[in-house]
Amino acid sequence: METRELRYFVAVAEELHFGRAAQRLGIAQPPLSRAIRQLERRLGVTLFERSSRAVTLTDAGEVLLREGRAALDAVAAADRRTRRAATGRPGLVLVTKAGASSELLAKLLDAYATEPDAVAVDVQLCGPAEQERLLRDGRADVALLHRPYDSAVGFDTEDLRTEGQVVLLPAGHPLTTRPHVRLAEVTALPDLPLPRWPDPDGGYPDGPGPPVRDNAQLLQLIALGRTVAVLPESVRVHLHEGLAAVPVLDAPEVTTMIAWPPHSRSRALAALVRTATRL
Amino acid sequence: METRELRYFVAVAEELHFGRAAQRLGIAQPPLSRAIRQLERRLGVTLFERSSRAVTLTDAGEVLLREGRAALDAVAAADRRTRRAATGRPGLVLVTKAGASSELLAKLLDAYATEPDAVAVDVQLCGPAEQERLLRDGRADVALLHRPYDSAVGFDTEDLRTEGQVVLLPAGHPLTTRPHVRLAEVTALPDLPLPRWPDPDGGYPDGPGPPVRDNAQLLQLIALGRTVAVLPESVRVHLHEGLAAVPVLDAPEVTTMIAWPPHSRSRALAALVRTATRL
DNA sequence: GCCGGTGATACCCGACAGGTATCAGCTCCG
DNA sequence: CGGAGCTGATACCTGTCGGGTATCACCGGC
Numbered sequence: 001m002e003t004r005e006l007r008y009f010v011a012v013a014e015e016l017h018f019g020r021a022a023q024r025l026g027i028a029q030p031p032l033s034r035a036i037r038q039l040e041r042r043l044g045v046t047l048f049e050r051s052s053r054a055v056t057l058t059d060a061g062e063v064l065l066r067e068g069r070a071a072l073d074a075v076a077a078a079d080r081r082t083r084r085a086a087t088g089r090p091g092l093v094l095v096t097k098a099g100a101s102s103e104l105l106a107k108l109l110d111a112y113a114t115e116p117d118a119v120a121v122d123v124q125l126c127g128p129a130e131q132e133r134l135l136r137d138g139r140a141d142v143a144l145l146h147r148p149y150d151s152a153v154g155f156d157t158e159d160l161r162t163e164g165q166v167v168l169l170p171a172g173h174p175l176t177t178r179p180h181v182r183l184a185e186v187t188a189l190p191d192l193p194l195p196r197w198p199d200p201d202g203g204y205p206d207g208p209g210p211p212v213r214d215n216a217q218l219l220q221l222i223a224l225g226r227t228v229a230v231l232p233e234s235v236r237v238h239l240h241e242g243l244a245a246v247p248v249l250d251a252p253e254v255t256t257m258i259a260w261p262p263h264s265r266s267r268a269l270a271a272l273v274r275t276a277t278r279l
Numbered sequence: 280m281e282t283r284e285l286r287y288f289v290a291v292a293e294e295l296h297f298g299r300a301a302q303r304l305g306i307a308q309p310p311l312s313r314a315i316r317q318l319e320r321r322l323g324v325t326l327f328e329r330s331s332r333a334v335t336l337t338d339a340g341e342v343l344l345r346e347g348r349a350a351l352d353a354v355a356a357a358d359r360r361t362r363r364a365a366t367g368r369p370g371l372v373l374v375t376k377a378g379a380s381s382e383l384l385a386k387l388l389d390a391y392a393t394e395p396d397a398v399a400v401d402v403q404l405c406g407p408a409e410q411e412r413l414l415r416d417g418r419a420d421v422a423l424l425h426r427p428y429d430s431a432v433g434f435d436t437e438d439l440r441t442e443g444q445v446v447l448l449p450a451g452h453p454l455t456t457r458p459h460v461r462l463a464e465v466t467a468l469p470d471l472p473l474p475r476w477p478d479p480d481g482g483y484p485d486g487p488g489p490p491v492r493d494n495a496q497l498l499q500l501i502a503l504g505r506t507v508a509v510l511p512e513s514v515r516v517h518l519h520e521g522l523a524a525v526p527v528l529d530a531p532e533v534t535t536m537i538a539w540p541p542h543s544r545s546r547a548l549a550a551l552v553r554t555a556t557r558l
Numbered sequence: 559g560c561c562g563g564t565g566a567t568a569c570c571c572g573a574c575a576g577g578t579a580t581c582a583g584c585t586c587c588g
Numbered sequence: 589c590g591g592a593g594c595t596g597a598t599a600c601c602t603g604t605c606g607g608g609t610a611t612c613a614c615c616g617g618c
Contacts, residue, residue, distance in 0.1 A: 001282065001354055001357065001358050002281050002282050002283060003280065003281050003282050003354070004281060004606090006354070006357070017564085018564080018565060018566095019563090019564075019565085027606090027607065027608090028607070028608060028609080029564095029565075029566095030565090030566075030567080030568095030607085030608080030609085030610095031606065031607045031608075032607095033565060033566060033567090034566085034567090034606085034607090035606080037566085043358065043361055043362060043365075044362065044365070045361055045362060045364075045365035046365070047361075050564090050565065050566095051564085051565090051614090051615080052563080052564045052565060052566095052613080052614045052615050052616090053563085053564065053614090053615060053616065054564090055564090055565085058365075059364055059365075060361050060362075060364040060365035062364075063360050063361050063364040064357060064360075064361040064364075066542060066544065067353070067356055067357035067360050067361065067417075068357045070353050070356075070357070070542060071350065071353035071354040071356070071357045073353075074346070074349050074350035074352075074353040074354075075280055075282070075285070075350040075353075075354070077346055077349075077350070078280065078285070078343060078346035078347045078349070078350045079280050079322065081342050081343075081346050082322055082324055082326075082339050082342050082343040082346065083322060083323065083324060083339075085324075085338055085339040085341075085342040085343075086322070086323070086324035086325070086337075086338075086339035138346075153435060153541040153542065154433060154435075154541035154542065156432060156433075262432040262433035263345060263349060263432065263433065265345065283575090296595090297595080297596060297597095298594090298595075298596085306575090306576065306577090307576065307577060307578080308595095308596075308597095309576085309577080309578085309579095309596090309597075309598080309599095310575060310576045310577075311576095312596060312597060312598090313575085313576090313597085313598090314575080314576095316597085329595090329596065329597090330583085330584070330595085330596090331582080331583045331584045331585090331594080331595045331596060331597095332583090332584055332585065332594080332595065333595090334595090334596085
């Protein structure tokens with residue numbers, strides 16, 4: 001199976017439409033139809049049920065979509081990491097959710113910079129749920145993840161810190177006078193709908209809350225009295241005018257982890273992880 | 280990057296010889312040279328240092344060898360799992376080291392068979408160090424691994440059991456009268472050299488001990504007075520004429536784990552893991 | 559029943575993977 | 589010190605196949 005075939009298949013499986021998939025791939029529709037047919041013939045497996053009005057995935061197609069994405073990510077990672085290794089400039093790309101764990105990250109970068117054989121660390125910020133992809137396809141070398149929000153499935157990890165959660169409210173909201181609250185009290189505030197985060201594919205689910213892309217946007221929207229959020233208590237360092245934090249007793253504890261691809265063999269990465277666990 | 284190019288690169292990187300690599304791939308040498316050159320040109324990276332007498336990997340080449348193998352395994356897994364999914368016969372392939380944890384495995388299979396929605400479980404036995412490969416490239420769905428001998432890097436795992444280790448000796452050996460021994464006493468027995476296990480590539484390292492492929496062979500060789508081995512104490516169920524076991528006080532504890540590829544989504548696998556953790 | 563839109567088919571062309579023949583550089587050895 | 593023998597690189601040819609355009613066959617809906 002060639003990666004070209006896999007790319008074609010994934011495009012069709014995602015679009016469920018040969019024409020649009022071909023457009024996305026920058027080729028014409030007939031060669032795409034033929035390539036998929038040939039893939040099916042070589043695998044001996046029907047991947048799509050086609051009628052002239054609709055295309056749907058078979059069960060085997062679902063499997064190939066999941067496995068094929070993983071395989072394409074692995075190929076992309078091989079490409080990127082090889083290119084990076086060839087530049088001669090060692091360096092690490094660390095990815096974290098924008099606005100999360102910023103003081104922990106600052107401490108980590110400071111501590112690592114004093115190491116004798118430290119290399120440059122590029123910090124890449126992204127929205128939630130993008131980190132795993134970046135790590136998997138080689139755009140990043142290491143990430144800060146937050147259990148239970150992120151799954152660390154398929155990566156090596158070390159736990160760095162565990163903390164409780166607080167609810168962030170607009171200053172002056174009635175609940176801000178309370179010493180603490182319960183989860184049920186804040187998930188259903190009638191005038192403060194929960195924000196909507198993007199799906200892995202970049203779209204937003206429907207709902208009443210405002211769409212947000214990162215924590216900075218989120219804090220601003222809370223200060224504007226448009227929404228509310230439950231976040232690890234370390235966000236307190238970002239508190240400013242217009243925001244108040246109240247501990248949530250029964251919210252799950254959040255563990256910040258450092259995560260990296262399991263077969264990494266870089267000395268620089270090992271040193272960074274060692275530094276992180278010693279903080 | 281196409282999988283064909285990756286296969287070619289890995290072949291050359293493993294052989295470090297264009298002619299032999301071409302032979303292994305079933306093509307002529309010139310197209311292989313050209314394909315590698317083209318790969319280098321497209322990546323903008325030198326992968327090999329060539330002289331007319333020797334071919335060596337550059338640092339970037341080392342990276343691509345490691346990452347490329349992982350990517351090829353992922354592609355192979357996509358292929359195999361898709362084919363399997365299409366047969367309609369659900370079923371799991373469980374792989375374990377021949378002769379290891381056999382009673383635990385028997386109990387697991389028995390317990391799982393009584394589950395309401397149990398599927399067929401094929402048991403595949405292999406030598407040590409092959410299991411990870413089988414799991415990674417889709418030939419197996421789930422494995423029993425033994426920490427610290429096996430690394431579970433890149434897989435999801437659940438610990439099943441932890442046990443101490445014993446040394447297996449030929450009956451009548453002087454040490455068999457002892458209530459327990461220390462590791463140092465058995466690793467350097469002059470008349471009983473340690474056995475040699477195959478490398479991941481199937482070859483055997485040099486040394487005085489007999490080569491072995493699995494535990495059954497090993498037990499036989501021990502009974503014949505040719506070698507000695509330190510194994511988890513559950514091997515006692517295989518004791519028979521000619522064999523004796525003595526606890527080793529300072530040998531590391533061995534944990535049997537059940538392991539599976541991290542993005543598995545099969546209900547059957549989930550049920551098997553659940554059964555295993557309840558044993 | 560016609561129209562719009564879907565994927566499949568037919569056919570052509572150019573790119574490129576693979577083959578053979580050969581060259582060029584390096585070691586080793588007589 | 590020069591040739592033999594091995595290495596990978598180059599030159600050149602050929603057939604396959606990926607991609608394009610034109611068109612068909614099918615289906616649903618107004």
